[in-house]
Amino acid sequence: GQNIDQPTEMTATEGAIVQINCTYQTSGFNGLFWYQQHAGEAPTFLSYNVLDGLEEKGRFSSFLSRSKGYSYLLLKELQMKDSASYLCAVRDVGTGGFKTIFGAGTRLFVKA
């Protein structure tokens, strides 16, 4: 089956760096995604990794290790507006085609 684990909550200080970890188990891995979701809003896309390594996009970076079933999202120079839930998702390809499986999300609180 599929399983995605990420911490429930994290707190960090404005201007700091925070790393949100995600571990996954899936039989037909076809990419890992990170989405940001502010309270009461729809998720918005942050990053996609399908090969091992680090993808950097501005203040956000995402890392993937397929052999370890592990990813992290790194947020630099934290701002108050970064307070949100961060969803790790894995695309699984099986006999039924494509499925995108989301973790429960990590609620990040950025404090002044």
Next chain:
Amino acid sequence: GAGVSQSPSNKVTEKGKDVELRCDPISGHTALYWYRQSLGQGLEFLIYFQGNSAPDKSGLPSDRFSAERTGGSVSTLTIQRTQQEDSAVYLCASSLDLAGAGSYEQYFGPGTRLTVT
């Protein structure tokens, strides 16, 4: 152009009634996805469409749930004989393609908040 739209934004219904939720994807997007999100929870994958075809319906919670897509565009999610546990936000998303670079980003609609009383 316009993003993904969903209607209604809110729906309150009595237990046992049928409801129909609508999703209008971004024009030209061939892949369409339905998710359910309960309060404080992550997204639960329900079903996806490639064009008008849904290859895998195993994510639908029960046989009371069905979905269709017509003309490669609008999709409807129907819940028959609603139960209180069906209360959640139902999110629709679309992407340019199902695979390849056009599939990386799913664009989400604002969701339909369903409350079953």
